[in-house]
Amino acid sequence: MAAMTVGDMIALFLKDDAPIRIDAFDGSSFGREDAPLHLTVNNSRAVYYMVDHPGELGLARAYLQGDIGSPELVPGDPYEVFKKLTAIKGYTRKPNPAGLARALATVASHGIRHPEPPSIEGPGRLRRLTEGLVPHSKAGDAATVSYHYDQSNDFYRLFLGPSMTYTCAVFDSPDDTLEQAQQRKLDLVLDKLNLKPGDRLLDIGCGWGSMEIEAAKRGIHVLGVTLADEQVAWGQEWIEREGLQDLAEIRLMDYRDVPEGDFDGICSLGMMEHVGVKHYPAYFQEIYDKLKPEGMLLNHQITRTNSYVGKSAGPFIDRYIFPDGELASPGEIETKIQNTGFEVIHEENLRQHYALTLHHWNANLAAHWQEATDMVGEPKARLWGLYMAGSALNFELNTIQIHQYLCVKPPEGHGASYPLRPWWTTDRSAR
Incomplete structure (x- = not known):
């Protein structure tokens, strides 16, 4: 089974005409160069964060650590980048099972890793409960x-x-x-x-x-x-x-x-x-x-x-x-x-x-x-x-x-x- 690049993995989730360009640390890319929004995947930790927690938590961890970014991003005010990201919703797709299996196999071939969350992250609900912090007590x-x-x-x-x-x-x-x-x-x-x-x-x-x-x-x-x-x-x-x-x-x-x-x-x-x-x-x-x-x-x-x-x-x-x-x-x-x-x-x-x-x-x-x-x-x-x-x-x-x-x-x-x-x-x- 051939290994996948980060660009290949992104293509599993986004349609080819999505209005975004993503350049990755492994030299791969997704999207056209004249896209209205450019993002970067700066290291492998971003990928591991997303595999561990697909969705907003994985993305947030990667962003807070500087693992994903954009040349257009103003860290104190990332509003314009977020606004452009809302246009991507209409271009998402459900990955096919074979492609998803290849992506996971590629990630696993580099070793199973669970990077630590950012130090500023608070405990989840279950841990708060085990510490005796009953919600709204x-x-x-x-x-x-x-x-x-x-x-x-x-x-x-x-x-x-x-x-x-x-x-x-x-x-x-x-x-x-x-x-x-x-x-x-x-x-x-x-x-x-x-x-x-x-x-x-x-x-x-x-x-x-x-x-x-x-x-x-x-x-x-x-x-x-x-x-x-x-x-x-x-x-x-x-x-x-x-x-x-x-x-x-x-x-x-x-x-x-x-x-x-x-x-x-x-x-x-x-x-x-x-x-x-x-x-x-x-x-x-x-x-x-x-x-x-x-x-x-x-x-x-x-x-x-x-x-x-x-x-x-x-x-x-x-x-x-x-x-x-x-x-x-x-x-x-x-x-x-x-x-x-x-x-x-x-x-x-x-x-x-x-x-x-x-x-x-x-x-x-x-x-x-x-x-x-x-x-x-x-x-x-x-x-x-x-x-x-x-x-x-x-x-x-x-x-x-x-x-x-x-x-x-x-x-x-x-x-x-x-x-x-x-x-x-x-x-x-x-x-």
Whole structure:
């Protein structure tokens, strides 16, 4: 049986007219030279990664290690390469069994190898379970949140910018700066919650404290909770620097352990991705119990576009970004909210806004690429570029969305009272 080149192996999976050129370390190639996208397979480890884990996990491992690449690739912002890759979907084919057998025999003839995954890869679901990290238990959530957020605060600042706000911004125009759009998002949340000076706000999954700063500047008493030590340190220092200690506080605490109640408002921005779909009823009940009658909830979360796809993240996201992360559809989430007893006043989809936000973050990372790689190493810097660019593309393709739900807790025995028409506006001069 004749050995196959890497180019031959690729031809098993792609049609001859696919709009891509791939050049491999063994001197072989696939595709025409004038193809709109060029990729390189730089060493044999890339092949072994793909044999071990065909699909997104094998590709991710090879990319993070620099085993596959492209002359067109900007590591901090690989969006354009990813966008061109979406055109390849229509040119894939199922490999014939004989060809697949030849390919595997060729790989085996060089020795059976299982290269180590990149050192930044987290454990899979089974290993987390054997370590006692039950998904969405308090211990499990603390470990997975820490895995994502307890990186270097300075690294996050490179791409988040001075607002240190790691959730979808709100744009009036694509020409808005990231800082303008993030300020508009904070204003929108607080305006929707209709809080006044002296009111009490709980911020679940508060991040680095941007909401605490903005709420306290309005005279609102705000408590933020997070499971990430690095965020607490940053946020508390920020609060003290602004002289807002009498109004704002950040605690290292699970939202389920907050002893206070009777809040006038609760917000949760980008935290629900960590909760787990089967835990949604308990999550919303916990919030419901912590609000006073006619208190409001602003829940802001990434969603699936529809309800008939799986809820769990794929292996790449699970091992590298959000372990145990799950997404549900907008309708499923709203049903859980209303079944808890909330009245949903308003809902909106900010899908396009998140794509714009991610493009800004990628541009910031690319602009600070050398500093980023010096700080955390190239594989981890590549990881965040990969994750953000891929997410931007998925928002644009409407594979995922992000929804805000504004809800009120009705007083016992009758409906809540609130203004007849929406009272919030993104026009600050009109407030």
